[in-house]
Amino acid sequence: MKRWASVFLMLLLSVSLLVAGCSQSASKTGGAAEGEKSAGAGDGKPVEIDFWYALGGKNGKKIEEMVQKFNETHKDIVVKPAYQGDYYQNHAKVLSAITAGNQPDVTMVEAGVVGTFANAKALEDLGPYAKEMETKYIPGLMGNSYWKDKLYAVPFNRSTPLLYVNKDKLKEAGLDPAGPKTWDELIEYSRKLTKKEGDKTKTYGFSTPIDIWFYEALVFQNGGSILSEDGKQLAINNEAGKAPIKLWTSMVKEGIMKNPPGEKYNAWDVAKQDFLNGQVAMIFTSTGDLQALESNAKFDVGTAFLPAGKTYGAPTGGANLVVLAKSSDAKKKAAWEFIQWMTDTPQTIDWSLASGYMPATTEAVESKQMQDVYKERPNLKVAVDQLEYAKARPMVPGYKELQEVIMAELQRAMLGQATPDEAIAAVEKKAEKILKK
């Protein structure tokens, strides 16, 4: 008897919970419908979309702020932003979420990986949504947006690597505060900026994370490329591919360049920290760091093109916004509206000013607001000017793995465990298998 009583009670409880749940969602719908004025979903229920982003700190806060503004102005869509760690961590989380079926609707994908995601059909073809309006974006930033002639991504936080200089130190050493223009000048400047106390180096002239991005830049500067045009062959087994390693290893050996310890983004943090502390006078890092470095430095920060080899050269980088293929149609539509808004001229100007990343649209760069700011803050303009010499990153599906192989071999060379020739040969041995995928 007791047993039946408890079963009955449980049933009663679950039914009441169900009823409560229904009435709650009903009241929610009603509430939204009342406030609904703008054009959008017909049934008045706001479409909820998840947006995963991969920038922390100040930039992350700015993104949250922008999303909030979007939600306030678009009553028919609710965007729920979530920070997921750096680019690599975000990729991994998006992947496992796709597998589990609870993927976000919009996310940031690092420019070089767009191809991999698109090739695997994880991304929605944005062509039908865009209807040619993608021409509003700066053409130099669109290199990593297409895969097999279809539009899969729009530029959001786009960057190029820049040379950052401590102008105070350069002036002190009697050097041109605009920074070195060529590799030879880079060496010469670094020599003059390096200060030793006994056998301890107090200031290094130069430092850069040994990252694929800067390696790409230096290869481009020598007229080379990482992969052949069809993306099936490695193209660095030549002078253009070896010269960057030779430059860096010789500078480290001479004691005028610091190889920042730490893996991946840890090394970036070390380089930036060293620069801010005055332990290093010049570094390579992203345009996206401009705002943070300028506001934290106790000295005059200058930016310049990466010093030229045979020519100037730099890859573009940063991340694009994508819509995931697995989302429902209503969510995809909302997602497109969201990414379009995020990258539209007023927002992209706002974003660029807050972060230092480049504005995404041509209109934004040419706008009076931006031009005025550029006059006042020439540092911000350098990246946009450098776009003239910029190339897209390779984006074949195996490149993510290949770049890790290249970076590991670069490290090996930097630590003196391999000559540049040996390092490149080791990369070549593995590349063939990876690029077949």
Add this chain to the structure above:
Amino acid sequence: MQNEAVAKPEIEMLESAHAQAWPQQKPAWGRWETIRPYAYVTPALLFFALFFFYPIGYVMYLSFHDWSLLNLEAKEWVGFANFTELFQEQDFYQVVINTGLFTVLTVALGIGLAFLLALWLNRKAKIYGIIQGTIFSPHIISLVSVSMLWMWMMDPQYGLLNAVLEALGLPAYTWLSDTKSALLSLVLVSVWKVVGYNTIVFIAGLQSIPRDIYEAAELDRSSRIKTLYKITVPMLSPTIFFLLVINTISSFQVFDTIAIMTQGGPVSSTNMLVYYIYEQGMDFFNGGIASAASVILLGLVGLLTLVHFAFMSRRVHYR
């Protein structure tokens, strides 16, 4: 589940009543008797099946396929190709060697140090309690915080450790930034993290050894070293065995410290199995390879545990 739990006391009562009153009716209840234990473990078994056996089986299934996390539909049967690829890969051997070295060092140091500490701290005075608490504290801090902390301390330029070394007039150490020292640095962190827990377990073991055995040894004028060898260690053998198995398995599965402190570098000198699996699956999108490596990890850990049980259990003295 709910019903069973409710029904249990009732049945037990009925059962004993029946047994006393009508012993000849036992066969019918006897059948229930044989089923009953299975009925009771079914919920737990279902849980295990869903969250352990099914995933293990599925990973094995995946390890025979060319498969990417990105594209779930495109699964292609490749037989043992993933395994042969792994065994031809020099990096994979490096990874296995790293894992083995890390495990041996962490387990040996973690247990050895803890044993010495336990012998020292197994005393009554208050100060020993405080020390016990202090060395146990790393165990309750999350491994992520521990890793961040040590990463700062090991910073070659601004880190605490090098500052101390320099103050003592010693040369600065490379810690995480060199291929030769990075693995050892990770061992140091793991030992620091695990030693407190091991010590507490050892102290608990020490305190359960009956005093009278020691008194008998004293009467026999056994030397302290001999007492340690002939009484303490054998009496502690279940504890040692337990710690050995637990520590081996956990250090085989090290991940957090690598992910935060070194990400496998420099030049894959600290890349170990679980991180390798993560990298292959999540970073390089080689789901098949990652699954094959998982199966190998499962095999290795299983094998090690078996070896432990086969060789050690005979020497373990349970009271």
